[in-house]
Amino acid sequence: MTEQSPPSNTPSPAGLGSDSSSREYEAMVTRSREPAAKRLPDITKGLSPIALTKCGCGEDKNEAADACETCLERWRLRRGWSRASGIKARHTEISSWPLLAEPVQTSKHPDAVAKFQQAVAMIREFLNRPEGATFLALIGNRGTGKTQLSCVAVYQSIFRDREARRRDTVDLMSDLKRRFGGDGDADGDWLREWERPWLLCLDEFQDTAESVFSTVTLKRMLNGRYEKCRRTILIANVKDAGEFAELVGPRISDRCREAGGVIVCDWPSFRGAT
Ligand SMILES: [Zn+2]
Numbered sequence: 001m002t003e004q005s006p007p008s009n010t011p012s013p014a015g016l017g018s019d020s021s022s023r024e025y026e027a028m029v030t031r032s033r034e035p036a037a038k039r040l041p042d043i044t045k046g047l048s049p050i051a052l053t054k055c056g057c058g059e060d061k062n063e064a065a066d067a068c069e070t071c072l073e074r075w076r077l078r079r080g081w082s083r084a085s086g087i088k089a090r091h092t093e094i095s096s097w098p099l100l101a102e103p104v105q106t107s108k109h110p111d112a113v114a115k116f117q118q119a120v121a122m123i124r125e126f127l128n129r130p131e132g133a134t135f136l137a138l139i140g141n142r143g144t145g146k147t148q149l150s151c152v153a154v155y156q157s158i159f160r161d162r163e164a165r166r167r168d169t170v171d172l173m174s175d176l177k178r179r180f181g182g183d184g185d186a187d188g189d190w191l192r193e194w195e196r197p198w199l200l201c202l203d204e205f206q207d208t209a210e211s212v213f214s215t216v217t218l219k220r221m222l223n224g225r226y227e228k229c230r231r232t233i234l235i236a237n238v239k240d241a242g243e244f245a246e247l248v249g250p251r252i253s254d255r256c257r258e259a260g261g262v263i264v265c266d267w268p269s270f271r272g273a274t
Contacts, residue, residue: 002160026186074161081158086166087151094148097124104145104254112267116145119263123153127199127231134226135252136260138235139244143269146235150201153233162198170207173214180213187217195224198231205236206247222252229258240264 053087055061055068069077094100104116108170126136137231150166157164176190194200208215225232234256238244241262245253256262 002189078158078161081163081165083153084165085154085158086171087154091148091151093158094152097156098151100145100148101216107270109268112144112270115265115267119149119265122261122263123233124150127153127157128234131229132259133231134229134259135222135256136233137230137241137244137248137256138233138265139238139240139254139262140265141239141267141269143271144265145270146265147203150203150233151234154199154201157199163196164199164201165197166201166203168204168207169202169218170204172202173208173218176214176217186201191217191221191224194221195228195230199233200225200230201233201235203235205234206238208247219249219252222256226255237268 006267019038051063052060053063055071057071059068059070061068061071066072077258100120101117104113107113121140124135126133138149140146146225154166172194176187208218222232234248234252236244238246238247241253241257241264243260244256248256253262
C-alpha cells in the first residue's frame with residue numbers, strides 16, 4: 001500500500017484521498033494536537049488600557065501592582081542583600097534601634113544602659129555621616145551586645161538601600177581559602193566581592209587567620225574598602241584600644257581613631273543580667 005492512511009481513531013474527512021490532500025490532512029491533525037493556548041484568540045485585544053494610580057513614592061503604577069517598577073526593583077535588591085547579610089537566626093528579631101534599646105533597659109546596671117545608649121548614638125552617627133567615616137572599632141567584653149549592635153547597623157543600612165553584610169572573620173577567611181583552591185583570579189574575585197558592600201561588619205576579629213596570605217589579603221581588602229570610602233566595623237573581644245592596635249596594626253587603628261571611632265564596651269554583660 002503506497003497511500004498513507006490517517007490514524008484509524010481519527011475520522012477521515014471526505015474528499016481527502018490523494019497524496020497532497022493526505023499531507024493537508026496530516027497538517028490539520030497536527031494542528032489539532034497543539035496545546036489549546038496556542039490557538040486561542042488574543043483576549044487582550046479590545047480591552048481598555050491598564051489603569052494607572054500613584055505608587056507610595058509618587059510615581060505612576062499599574063493599579064493591580066503593589067508598587068511602581070522602581071520600588072519593586074528596590075525591594076528585590078533589599079531582599080537579595082538581606083539574604084546575603086550573614087545575620088544569624090538568633091539576631092533577626094531586632095532590626096531597629098528602638099527595639100534594640102528595649103531589652104537593655106531592664107538591665108540591673110544603670111551605668112551599662114547609659115553606656116550602651118552612647119554606643120548606639122556613636123554607631124548611628126558613623127552610619128549617618130555623609131562622608132569621611134570609614135573604620136569603626138567595637139571592642140570589649142563578651143555579652144555586651146556588640147554583635148547585636150552590628151546586626152542592627154546592617155539592617156538599617158539595607159533599609160536605606162545600601163548593601164550591607166556581617167561575617168565572623170574566621171568564616172570570611174575560610175571562604176577565601178576555599179576559593180583560592182580553584183583556577184584563575186580567585187583572590188581578585190574575593191577582593192571585589194568584599195570591597196563592594198557599603199557596610200561590612202567583621203565580628204570576632206581577634207580570630208584572624210594565622211597564614212601570611214590570608215592576613216595580607218584581608219588587609220588588602222580593608223585597604224580597598226578605605227580607598228572606596230566604604231564603611232567597616234571591626235568587632236573584637238579585646239579589652240582596650242591598646243590591645244586592639246596590637247591586633248590590627250597601626251594603620252587600621254589610626255584610621256579608626258581618625259575616621260570613625262573606637263567604642264569600648266566595658267559595661268557588665270547583659271547575659272543573665274535581667
Ligand atoms: Zn514607587
